[in-house]
Every structure is written in structure tokens, then in C-alpha cells.
Amino acid sequence: MRMQCEKCSVELHEKSDAYICVHECTYCSTCTSEMNHVCMNCNGELVRRPKAGAQILSCSISK
Numbered sequence: 001m002r003m004q005c006e007k008c009s010v011e012l013h014e015k016s017d018a019y020i021c022v023h024e025c026t027y028c029s030t031c032t033s034e035m036n037h038v039c040m041n042c043n044g045e046l047v048r049r050p051k052a053g054a055q056i057l058s059c060s061i062s063k
Helices: 029-034
Strands: 018-020 026-028
Touching: 018 029, 026 029
Parallel strands: none
Antiparallel strands: 018 026
16 A cells, blocks of 8 residues: 555555555545546546555345
């Protein structure tokens, strides 16, 4: 997990709101908004990065 925005170099902590693309390029929320959720490196979609310690919810599917 990268700990710095690739555009503005702001420090990102494990629980910071950050965004990543499929290649795990990492951006802060401000830069992500300015770039319209498109990675400046690969033009991939930027989505919210999972936060460390986040609870994972699963759904049971009956067979």
C-alpha cells in the first residue's frame, strides 16, 4: 500500500481516504476529484482504496 499521493505527494495513512487504479497508482481524494477519477499514469478508473482493518462483510449464497 503506497503511503503518498503520486500527484501532490501528500502523506496518506492506512485509514486515509485514498484512491487507486488497477495498477495500484495511489492518489488523495482531492487529486482524484481534480482528475475526474481517471489515473494520470494509465488512464484507468480510480476507485476508493480499502482501508486497513476494514471489516469484510460476506454474503452467504444458498445452494
